[in-house]
Each structure stands twice: as structure tokens, then as C-alpha cells.
Amino acid sequence: xxxxxxxxxxxxxxxxxxxxGERVDGRKFDEMRPLTIETNYVRSxxxxxxxxxxxxxxxxxxxxxxxxxxxxxxxxxxxxxNAELIPMASETFEGGPPDQESIEVARVxxxxxxxxxxxxxxxxxxxxxxxxxxxxxxxxxLDYDGNxxxxxxxxxxxxxxxxxxxxxxxGKGEDYPLxxxxxxxxxxxxxxxxxxxxxxxxxxxxxxDARLTVATIETGNLCAMQKGLDGAFTLExxxxxxxxxxxxxxxxxxxF
Amino acid sequence: xxxxxTDLKLIDEKGLRLDGRRPDEMRPLKIEAGVLKRADGSAYVEWGLNKVMxxxxxxxxxxxxxxxxxxxxxxxxHYNMASFSVDDxxxxxxxxxxxxxxxxxxxxLTHVVFTEYFPRTSIDVYIEVLQANAGTRCAGLTAASVxxxxxxxxxxxxxxxxxxxxxxxxxxxxxxxEEDNFGQADIPVGFVPxxxxxxxxxxxxxxxxxxxxxxxxxxVNACKKVYEVQRDALKRRYxxxxxxxxxxxxxxEKQEVA
Numbered sequence: 300x301x302x303x304x305x306x307x308x309x310x311x312x313x314x315x316x317x318x319x320g321e322r323v324d325g326r327k328f329d330e331m332r333p334l335t336i337e338t339n340y341v342r343s344x345x346x347x348x349x350x351x352x353x354x355x356x357x358x359x360x361x362x363x364x365x366x367x368x369x370x371x372x373x374x375x376x377x378x379x380x381n382a383e384l385i386p387m388a389s390e391t392f393e394g395g396p397p398d399q400e401s402i403e404v405a406r407v408x409x410x411x412x413x414x415x416x417x418x419x420x421x422x423x424x425x426x427x428x429x430x431x432x433x434x435x436x437x438x439x440x441l442d443y444d445g446n447x448x449x450x451x452x453x454x455x456x457x458x459x460x461x462x463x464x465x466x467x468x469x470g471k472g473e474d475y476p477l478x479x480x481x482x483x484x485x486x487x488x489x490x491x492x493x494x495x496x497x498x499x500x501x502x503x504x505x506x507x508d509a510r511l512t513v514a515t516i517e518t519g520n521l522c523a524m525q526k527g528l529d530g531a532f533t534l535e536x537x538x539x540x541x542x543x544x545x546x547x548x549x550x551x552x553x554x555f
Numbered sequence: 556x557x558x559x560x561t562d563l564k565l566i567d568e569k570g571l572r573l574d575g576r577r578p579d580e581m582r583p584l585k586i587e588a589g590v591l592k593r594a595d596g597s598a599y600v601e602w603g604l605n606k607v608m609x610x611x612x613x614x615x616x617x618x619x620x621x622x623x624x625x626x627x628x629x630x631x632x633h634y635n636m637a638s639f640s641v642d643d644x645x646x647x648x649x650x651x652x653x654x655x656x657x658x659x660x661x662x663x664l665t666h667v668v669f670t671e672y673f674p675r676t677s678i679d680v681y682i683e684v685l686q687a688n689a690g691t692r693c694a695g696l697t698a699a700s701v702x703x704x705x706x707x708x709x710x711x712x713x714x715x716x717x718x719x720x721x722x723x724x725x726x727x728x729x730x731x732x733e734e735d736n737f738g739q740a741d742i743p744v745g746f747v748p749x750x751x752x753x754x755x756x757x758x759x760x761x762x763x764x765x766x767x768x769x770x771x772x773x774x775v776n777a778c779k780k781v782y783e784v785q786r787d788a789l790k791r792r793y794x795x796x797x798x799x800x801x802x803x804x805x806x807x808e809k810q811e812v813a
Contacts, residue, residue: 524758529665531752
């Protein structure tokens with residue numbers, strides 16, 4: 300109950316500023332927060348990155364093991380994405396089995412990198428039908444101030460760039476760099492009072508009516524999308540967000 | 556997308572699809588409202604080879620109580636696939652995919668339900684996929700809307716749903732199973748026809764902005780057709796209920812008798 304009263308007060312404040320064309324932190328509607336990327340952050344992982352997007356902080360680690368391929372894709376490696384919204388990162392996160400929120404985060408990140416072919420999975424086959432590399436992409440949220448989708452997506456892309464396939468450890472020849480194909484970058488926007496804002500903070504997310512995440516690759520093509528929250532978008536708004544995502548995605552990609 | 560390759564010719568020389576459909580043609584859709592006795596509302600959807608049942612219970616007391624919202628009802632959807640609904644037996648119980656689908660369908664339905672009328676309650680929507688052939692989330696959302704209306708839950712409008720996608724470099728409507736497995740993109744859409752709003756939207760695969768534009772318009776137009784079938788199912792249901800329960804016929808017909 301208390302949470303909702305605070306949200307109502309914040310909504311008033313955020314709305315009043317939005318009506319004047321302003322955001323609480325002074326950003327433009329189509330402006331991302333400052334982004335830092337630190338790769339090879341965790342030595343024990345085959346690839347990793349620590350990403351800060353404003354006050355949101357995530358660590359993404361890639362671990363790779365040998366295993367069996369799926370029967371219907373005997374020649375390709377396996378990609379598994381997980382997100383842990385650990386209690387350390389926010390008072391709203393709880394321990395225990397993953398809830399719908401963390402499952403959605405993991406699946407949206409997975410969809411972006413899978414459908415955008417971030418990694419050439421066909422090069423992760425050791426022996427067709429028998430043995431392939433299984434990649435685990437694990438997202439650890441350390442500090443939560445909104446927009447986990449994009450922070451984790453950027454973290455995954457950054458981790459892939461420096462990741463290796465640990466072949467020597469498993470007696471499969473020399474280590475080699477993870478075969479990276481594309482950089483599918485996701486950009487998330489929310490709708491508040493009919494206005495579209497990218498890269499929402501936690502407060503903005505809490506009062507948002509609807510959310511749309513769009514991932515694009517270098518060609519400008521779209522590779523994944525997810526609408527969330529109880530609100531709705533018009534067709535024009537959907538196209539506006541896809542255009543924003545293409546433009547901002549290219550800007551983010553240039554920072555790698 | 557499935558990402559698998561195939562020798563199947565998804566679009567033939569005449570521009571027709573595996574099941575003979577044109578690119579902008581939907582699979583046959585049948586909807587029946589009020590198919591279950593115990594539930595407060597229910598609907599059955601047969602969409603191509605998909606068979607999906609939806610049931611609504613509530614508004615009823617929300618458990619666990621800490622989930623209650625003192626200002627609104629909670630619309631809680633539970634999407635579930637029967638183990639026998641797909642070729643290889645699916646392990647029973649919720650998996651990550653079904654959790655995600657449940658979440659986005661709950662959100663889409665919340666937008667149209669007058670949740671403020673029923674504070675602290677839960678409106679539980681159960682979607683059971685009995686036979687799956689691509690497009691079950693659209694079929695499920697379509698069925699759930701009808702089931703909510705059948706339960707008498709006050710709503711702004713029905714949500715209609717249909718997917719578009721891309722196969723063999725062609726933008727097509729309502730992907731079938733092979734098209735889903737071997738296609739290039741899929742865009743499931745949930746649409747509120749009265750207000751022209753999009754309440755469910757996902758996409759995966761590879762699309763140019765122009766292809767996405769055409770696909771989204773194609774899906775939205777199809778939703779308007781789905782909406783007509785939904786309304787028709789509800790009309791038939793209420794006509795049948797009037798006979799069943801011996802409700803007096805509408806006034807003008809009475810006058811004719813007199």
C-alpha cells in the first residue's frame with residue numbers, strides 16, 4: 300500500500316516534468332544514460348563484462364561446457380540465458396526460484412542475442428549429433444535502477460566479444476575466440492502519459508503505462524521485440540520506437 | 556525462430572503456402588463460448604490445427620493475500636500446454652516459455668478489464684493448449700478474451716490476436732507449424748479494435764523496417780477479423796442462453812405474438 304502512495308506522488312512529479320518536456324534526471328526523451336563497459340571483469344568466466352547504465356549495474360558472465368546437442372539441431376551449439384535478480388540489487392527482488400519478471404528478462408535477452416545471431420552457433424559443434432559447446436549466459440544484477448533489458452543485452456554482447464571457447468581445458472585442441480557474428484543491440488522505451496522515453500530509470504518504469512524493447516543488428520534490421528506492462532501502444536508509437544531503437548542501437552554499437 | 560533449414564518449399568511457384576493459403580490468408584478459425592459448466596466463463600478456439608480452451612474464475616478472493624491490490628483486481632493468466640499437445644511429449648507443468656506467455660497475456664487482458672471495479676480480488680484465466688500447431692499464444696489470448704466476456708467480467712473491449720511473420724522472404728499472415736519452424740520471423744500481436752491499441756507485441760527473427768511495417772499492419776487487419784468471430788461466438792452464446800434459461804424474448808418479438 301505504502302509503495303503505491305509513493306508511486307502516485309512520483310507519478311505526479313514525473314508527469315509534471317514530462318508535460319514541460321523534461322525528465323527527472325535532465326535527459327532528453329531519446330537519450331540513454333551514461334554507459335560504461337568493462338570486459339573481462341571476471342577471470343573465472345570464459346567471457347564477462349560489467350556494465351553500468353546510469354545507476355543500473357549488471358555483470359554478465361559466459362561459461363562454456365561440453366554437452367549434447369538438441370536432436371533437431373545436431374550441428375549447432377546450445378545457448379542458455381539466465382537472469383538472477385538477486386536481493387542485493389533492489390528491495391523489490393526476493394531470493395528463491397526465478398519469478399515471472401526474471402524469466403521475462405532472461406528470455407528477452409536470450410531472444411535478442413539468439414535471433415540477432417550474436418554468436419555463430421554452427422561453429423560451436425565438436426562432433427555432429429554427439430558433442431557441442433553449451434554456452435551459459437548468466438546475468439547478475441548488482442544494482443537496479445531500471446532498464447535491465449538493455450544493460451544486460453549490452454553486457455552479453457560485450458562479454459561475447461572477449462570470450463573464448465575453452466577447448467584446451469577439455470582436450471579439444473587450442474582455445475579459440477568465440478565466433479561472434481553480429482551485435483544485436485536492444486533499446487527499451489516506456490510510455491508515460493502518452494510520451495515515449497528511452498532507457499527508463501526505476502522510478503520511470505514504476506509509473507510507466509507500457510514498455511517496448513526492440514533489438515536491431517548492424518544492417519538496421521529488427522531481430523527481436525517485446526512489449527510489456529498493462530498499457531498499450533498505437534501503431535504509430537510502435538513504429539516510432541522501432542526507429543528510435545535503430546538509431547540509438549547504432550550509437551550504442553559504436554561504443555564497443 | 557526455429558532456425559532450422561529445410562528442403563520444404565514454403566511458398567510455391569503460384570505464391571501459395573504449404574497448406575494452399577495465400578500470404579495474407581488466415582487459417583480457419585472457430586470459436587465457441589461457454590463450453591465448460593463449472594467455470595464462470597469459458598471459450599474454445601479451434602484455429603487451423605490448434606485446439607485451445609480458456610476458462611475464467613472470478614473475480615474471487617486473491618491468494619496469497621500479499622498479492623492483493625487494494626485498488627484493483629489482479630488478472631492472472633495461466634497458460635499451459637498439455638503434454639500430448641506437441642509431437643514430442645512435453646514435460647508437464649510450467650516452463651519458462653509458459654511463464655513468459657502467461658505474463659504478457661495477463662498484461663494484455665489487464666488493459667481491457669475494468670479492474671478498478673473489483674479491488675483486492677483475482678480474476679484467474681486458465682488457458683489450456685490441447686493441440687498445438689504454431690500460434691497458440693494468439694489462440695489463447697483470443698479464447699481468454701471471449702471467456703472473460705462469457706464470465707460477465709466488465710471490459711472495455713475484447714482483445715483479438717493474430718500473428719504475422721516472414722517465410723521464404725515473403726511477409727505472411729498466421730504462420731503454420733512448418734512455417735514457424737523454418738520461417739524467418741514471427742510477430743504475434745494482440746489488438747484492441749475499438750481503440751486501435753496494441754496490447755501484446757513480440758517479434759523474433761530478421762525483418763527490415765519495411766517488412767515489419769507490412770507485417771504489423773497485416774496482423775492488425777487480421778485481428779479485426781478475429782474480433783468479428785469472437786463477437787459472433789458471444790452472440791450465439793447469449794442467444795442460446797436465452798432459450799436455455801427461458802428468458803422472455805425481446806419486446807418487439809413479443810408484440811408480434813400479441
